[in-house]
Amino acid sequence: MLTMLVVDDEIYALKGITQGIDWSDLPIGTILEAEDVEEAKRRLREQPVDLVISDIEMPGANGLELLRHIRETSPNTLTIFLTGHARFEYAQEALQNGCFDYVLKPVDHDVLKEIARRGVAELIRRKEQAKFEDTLESYRRQWASQLPILVERFWQDVLAGRLSMSAERLNRELALFGIPLSADRQALPILLSIEHWEMELDARDESIMEYAVRKAAAEIVLGEQAIGAVLQDRSGLNLALVYSSAEANGGQSPDQSPGRSRPELLARCAEYVKACQEYFHCRVSCYVGESVPISRLAAALEKLSQLERANLSETRSVIDAPQKEAELAAAGTTAGAGAGPAMPSFTEWGLLLDRGEAGELAKELERTMARFQSEGATREHLEQFYFGYAHMLLQAASRRGLSIYDALAAQELAEGQTARSAAAMSAWALKLAVKLGAACADGSKETSAIIAKVHSYIQDHLHEDIGRDDIARCVYRNPAYLSRLFRKETGLSLTDYIAQVKIERAKKLLTDTNDKISNIAEGLGYLHFSYFAKLFRKTTGLTPQEYRKKHQTIS
Structure with a gap:
């Protein structure tokens, strides 16, 4: 309920308002009286007042002085003035200084009550607005406290291929989460491979210790000068991302981050590997990639994962991925390759499908199958390719919010298992990529049509x-x-x-x-x-x- 204060030096006018008007249908619980400005100020000090109805012209201090006092000491209080025709300029000055409304004397009680009714409605609206703003501020604080988690989820979505790689969308998301990057900037991935715990841990304690290992990476690998993030992706891989500086994208080394050269970054990784052994009793290796655009981070992480899977001898090491790949290429092999042809990077192929680059995907298919033929791919290699490719299609459909069976028949998916040659596998893979791409495009067209109709409706x-x-x-x-x-x-x-x-x-x-x-x-x-x-x-x-x-x- 609201509190109302009525101020008038004429006792009959005062009582006429407080007692001669039926206020029972308004949410006013307390009605106070004052016969001059000083008494009104005292009333305002004694308890909060929501609505003031005051005469302007009174002996001594007038209503305008009271209005100034209310603005300074009780800014949420709403004021209605009573004024005579002879001093109308008072009413004008009052309105300019924040008065809600005024009533001419002699006062028509019905008019005054209607203005008071509007004033009460405004007070209720203000209270609701204040309550909403308090709620909003509370959620702002919660948002700020949850921001590290939200940043981690953003990168998880990027690495899982669940986020559009358009520059507009990326810039919007990066700005939303306060990540100091733009779509044309790069990031350097480091795979933090936890190889062995020397202490026996249950699943819960292992998760806790993995968190500790990531915190240590943020302190040692990133440090104070480098800007980046340390996180765990949706598949459970622990990694650090070192954000490149704007200068690094303007002509300097693409592996340079703010205050961090590549040799220094490798040295910090070595320090981190040593600290994990000493403080956390675990063996860790760091696989340090190259700086790449955000759209290629998923593929870059896949390469680091391949190096990790192929590493059977080096432990507690810092692996410089570009250097290691060059060594493997010189030795005539590929990270992760066993007997027979190496599998392609299905992650990169999925990104091509996401971007609608069916022509480029067709070229990759042609090159891969030509290599399969020249390297003597066996039935087992074709089956391995089939399962990898089918999984890539499944993930691509999921990222677009589709079931794979919305675009492809179950029989079409199964046909690849019966391919007896690289040529037959290539034809099957290309046909499914084209059909899935068309289904995704149709979904985008439907969305565009809905948004266009919304725009049109609003305009009309x-x-x-x-x-x-x-x-x-x-x-x-x-x-x-x-x-x-x-x-x-x-x-x-x-x-x-x-x-x-x-x-x-x-x-x-x-x-x-x-x-x-x-x-x-x-x-x-x-x-x-x-x-x-x-x-x-x-x-x-x-x-x-x-x-x-x-x-x-x-x-």
């Missing part, structure tokens, strides 16, 4: 108070799903987009017409002019009047 209904449910009904989608889809595709919430479009229309009407500003607001579905003016100023930095004066092109 700018004169209304448009809601999310109205828009969802027009495209026959669940409102929550549509909100997520719209934000995913545009980077804006539906509410922000509608406000943005309406303000743009308002700017055009302000500059191109002489329509009353209140009419423009109503024509855009804003029932409360004050809300429109506040939103306009928040968006443009100017009030509607200031904007018109500055930009209007007609006389």
Whole structure:
């Protein structure tokens, strides 16, 4: 319930308001009285007051002084003034200084009560807004505390191929999580391979100790000068990502990070391997890759994983991946290769499929199968290729939100198992890639059509108070799903987009017409002019009047 204070030096006028008006249908629990400004100030000190109804013209200190006192000491209190015709300039000054409204004397009780009713509604709205802002601030703090987890999930999605690699989407996500990179910058992956625990640990304690090992990597490998992240991907691999500096992408070595040369990075990895043995009683090796664009991180990590799988002799080591790959190439072998041809990087192929580069995937297929033929691939090698390729297709479909069976028949998937030659396997693999690519493209077209229809609906209904449910009904989608889809595709919430479009229309009407500003607001579905003016100023930095004066092109 609210508290109201009535201030008037005329006792009959005072009692007429406090007792002559029936306030029972408004949420006012306490009504206080004061016969001058000093008594009113004392009342305000004694307890919180929500609504003040005060005469302006009183002996001694007047109502304007009381208003200034309220603004300084109780800014959330709402004030309504009573004024005579003779001193109307008082009312003007009061409104300029934050008074809610005024009533001319002699006071019409019905008019005063209606203004008070609006004042009460405004107080309730303000309280709800304050409560919402407190809630929002609470979640902001929670967001900040959860940010390291969110950053880890972002990189997990990147490495799992679950995130679009478009520059626009990447830049949006990087900015959202405060990651000091852009889509055209690079990161250097380091695989932290925990080879053996010298102490016996159960699953829970092993997870705890892996966390400790990652924390140590952040302190030793990254240190204070390097910028990056240490995380565990969705498959359980522990890794560090060293973010490249902007200068490194401007002509210096691509392996250079802020304050960190590659030799120093390798030395820090060696220090880290030693510290893990000494403090955590575990054997760790570091596989240090090259700096690559974010879109190639998944493939770069796959290469490091292949090196790890192929390493049967070096332990507690720092493996410089580019150097090791060069050594293996000189020896005529490939990391992870056994007898017969090496398998391709299905991770890289999946990325080609994600980007819609079917032509490049076809070339890779042709080269791989030509190599299989020249290197004498056996039936076992073709089966190994089949399972790797089928798994790649399954993951590609999942990243697009599709079931593999939405695009391919079960029989089509199984046909690859019966391929007896590299040529037959190539034909099967290409056919399925084309069909899956087409299914993914159709899904994208459907999404684009939905978003286009939403844009059109909003443009056609700018004169209304448009809601999310109205828009969802027009495209026959669940409102929550549509909100997520719209934000995913545009980077804006539906509410922000509608406000943005309406303000743009308002700017055009302000500059191109002489329509009353209140009419423009109503024509855009804003029932409360004050809300429109506040939103306009928040968006443009100017009030509607200031904007018109500055930009209007007609006389």
